Amino acid sequence: MDLAEIPVLSLVDDRAVLPARIGESFRTFGFAMIRDHGIDLALIDRAWALTRELFDLPEDTKRRYFVPGQGGARGYTPFRTEVAKGATEKDLKEFWHVGRDLPAGSPLAASMPPNVWPEEVPGFRETFTELYAQFDAAGARILSAIAVDLGLQADWFDPAIEDGNSVLRLLHYPPVSEGAGGAIRAGAHEDINLITLLLGAQEAGLELLSKEGRWLSVAPPEGALVVNIGDMLQRLTNHVLPSTTHRVRNPSGARAGHSRYSMPFFLHLRSDFRFATLPQCISETQPDRYPESITADDYLQERLREIGLKA
Template sequence: MSQIPTLDITRFDSDRDAFVAELGAAYREWGFAGIRNHGIPQAEIDAAYDVFKAFFALPEDTKRQYLLPGSGGARGYTAFGVETAKDSKHFDLKEFWHIGREIPEGSKYRDVMPANLWPTEVAGFREHGYNLYSKLDQLGARVLSALALHIGLPENYFVDKTDSGNSILRPIHYPPITADDIPNVRAGAHEDINLITLLVGASAAGLEVKSKQGEWVPFTSSADTIVVNIGDMLQRLTNHVYPSTTHRVVNPPGDLARQPRYSVPFFLHPNPDFLIDVLPSTVTADNPSRYPEPITAQGYLEERLREIKLK
């Protein structure tokens, strides 16, 4: 079975044309790639994981103080048993927290990008959590620059379209599974909503990616690799040149199911008022436009959040 590629992003500086070609080819085929030598120190990743694990270890009543009813889980805590993959009958086996972009109070986006919540019970949560947010935001910008070049756009095409993006860092806790033969899985088969997702922590087994041939391909990366995949917004913008690939997190076998699992995806979004309209360069005789009507990033996000039971 062919493997999802892992690429060294330092080659974007040292061997740009070849790197862009290889990265673009990986995304056209898989919608997924591993990125190594990403420049985020392991100590900073570990520090963020430590505070996230400390939060999830708090009593249930304490965590629930950070629920924001009616917010669609945009900030703060989302409890176990809420999120449900689109078209799934069973909720995912996870709880999570959302960190969003820090923006000025007077920002024109404040009505759709609320202020962050920070748990006072965990020292360093804000410091380490937002540091990881910022580092992944910068890494995502580099990946988008390479993808822009691959489809004939200027390298800086996405810069002013994502500089106030409604991006989310989502620390996830999958608790130990204590019952056998349950219909739920840790994360049901789904596609991501955003432009690209950067996943810190795919080194634990469980992530599976659906190939174009319909096979589920396990993707367990090495610890120094961040997994980056295409989301539905970029699929729509590029007229499916870059596919948003279905993926899931399956329950591990036997005693491994009794262990908790943690992962931290960063969902990179465009600015809320960015108009997702098919790029003319991606429309050809063989690939006519699939989306005659454009939609704003915020409008698309709200539509999808309703589908997965977060709104």
């Protein structure tokens, strides 16, 4: 398996050159790698420990935190529930979602339910509330660089993501059994949201599909974030910034007997944000692909139905 030669960028690089470097990486791969992201490493270590503790809970205990009809928006989603768009086999994973705590009386409450917290894991709420906030801040800084690269003001995304419907997903891929059939840990897919910030997984397996149609392995250095473009940003930029297909393949040999954990932060727009293609991403040779208007929440609900999380 060839390695994707994605440059590792620093979020504290000279602000005069960082936007162009991030933009080039996204245009080439749909992915970037970011170090110096400002997320506390000790907090990350606590989060990994609590993630393992969470998924080690008995199955019936975890299922008490499954909320039917919410599309997995908060709490627990059981093993083999989600399916990649267009796939027939459900993914070999279980996950837990932490979302934004909205202020009382927020008009967005109808689309963003309250969090669910596992009583059996001490310190879980405090740790992941803080980690969510730090991911949120790092994502806003990355979006600021993207905005400058697109010819926008550095703060262009700030109102679009204020109280956004972002989700921190704790993922567990159990050991792969011989009875998995054609299923893999995560089928080939594109993310729904604006950008995804992923803390490196302990086990290999993340791959992206190159423009030439080859699967390339993604291997971030320790402590770096993998960041990829989601379909919402692809839509907003009229495909100037591409949402790249990726997957998590099954391990082979002895590694098949090991769990894999990862922690993506799906940075979303406000639920009431209304898409309008950026004018600077439209030209005679690149006409607007999305002249119709749709809100971010309408788009999200449509995609959740496509991946089996909503009926």
